[in-house]
Amino acid sequence: MTKPELNILLAAPRGFCAGVDRAVQIVERAIEKHGAPVYVRHEIVHNRFVVESLEDKGAVFVDELDEVPADAVVIFSAHGVPKSVPVEATRRELIYLDATCPLVSKVHREAERHHAEGRDVILIGHAGHPEVIGTMGQLDQGAILLVENIDQAENIIPPRPEALAYTTQTTLSVDETADIVAVLARRFPQIAAPRKEDICYATTNRQQAMKDIAGLCDALLVIGAPNSSNSLRLVEVARQNGCDNASLVQRARDIDWRAYQGVNTLGISAGASAPEILVTEVIEAARLHFNVSIKEVEAEPENVSFKLPQQLLA
Numbered sequence: 001m002t003k004p005e006l007n008i009l010l011a012a013p014r015g016f017c018a019g020v021d022r023a024v025q026i027v028e029r030a031i032e033k034h035g036a037p038v039y040v041r042h043e044i045v046h047n048r049f050v051v052e053s054l055e056d057k058g059a060v061f062v063d064e065l066d067e068v069p070a071d072a073v074v075i076f077s078a079h080g081v082p083k084s085v086p087v088e089a090t091r092r093e094l095i096y097l098d099a100t101c102p103l104v105s106k107v108h109r110e111a112e113r114h115h116a117e118g119r120d121v122i123l124i125g126h127a128g129h130p131e132v133i134g135t136m137g138q139l140d141q142g143a144i145l146l147v148e149n150i151d152q153a154e155n156i157i158p159p160r161p162e163a164l165a166y167t168t169q170t171t172l173s174v175d176e177t178a179d180i181v182a183v184l185a186r187r188f189p190q191i192a193a194p195r196k197e198d199i200c201y202a203t204t205n206r207q208q209a210m211k212d213i214a215g216l217c218d219a220l221l222v223i224g225a226p227n228s229s230n231s232l233r234l235v236e237v238a239r240q241n242g243c244d245n246a247s248l249v250q251r252a253r254d255i256d257w258r259a260y261q262g263v264n265t266l267g268i269s270a271g272a273s274a275p276e277i278l279v280t281e282v283i284e285a286a287r288l289h290f291n292v293s294i295k296e297v298e299a300e301p302e303n304v305s306f307k308l309p310q311q312l313l314a
Contacts, residue, residue, distance in 0.1 A: 081098075
């Protein structure tokens with residue numbers, strides 16, 4: 001039987017960003033240098049394939065530091081941690097490596113700077129996300145106020161509205177965040193903005209690539225984890241920009257290809273914590289069911305890289 005034709009539009013950039021690549025390298029290099037096991041507090045990035053691959057190499061993932069044995073090596077995830085975590089690691093004399101993405105660390109420094117200059121800080125982000133927990137943990141409890149949506153921005157009552165600044169989680173929807181910022185700027189005209197936008201380059205580029213292909217696709221797959229903020233945002237952006245049939249999948253094995261039998265053009269992207277091997281896996285699975293042709297649509301070339309911690313370079 002002849003396979004139906006399927007045109008795949010492959011969004012670029014997609015997949016691993018520089019911060020995720022650095023975090024994974026930190027775990028791998030630490031295992032090479034110190035030997036297994038190396039402990040990692042929380043998922044190093046939000047992707048089970050990546051986590052399980054690192055477990056196979058000797059990484060042990062834990063929820064909190066009290067699960068880490070004395071004298072062990074522990075790594076903090078790319079999402080960042082509250083200040084109390086390295087303090088506790090030092091107290092316990094653990095060897096620790098910080099895999100926090102440098103762009104998340106930038107947000108931490110901004111919050112500290114605004115606080116030092118006498119401003120209260122509004123953080124735009126999602127409650128409970130590890131990055132938000134880490135950023136709010138840079139200052140004393142109550143010094144950072146969380147705003148998740150436009151409704152909260154309209155109703156928040158800061159204690160000192162004349163002395164405010166805002167910062168954001170790095171993996172938010174660019175458009176939705178702009179709407180929230182507009183509300184805050186209208187209500188608090190003197191609010192201080194970041195010196196440079198906090199939503200990271202990788203989030204912005206992947207969302208723009210999604211906008212470029214969404215209206216051209218009958219269906220769209222975003223490869224990523226259900227707890228990955230940037231992956232979930234890509235699905236939202238697809239739906240907001242012309243492709244209602246947009247889904248998040250973790251692996252090729254999760255796809256029911258029968259649902260795509262009437263699809264002419266399928267878009268594919270991947271969240272910033274999903275490795276390219278998972279994209280290849282999905283394309284190869286599609287070839288089993290369709291006669292596939294592929295076109296890559298690039299929004300913005302990326303050549304960003306971040307240095308590894310000095311402890312791993314010595």
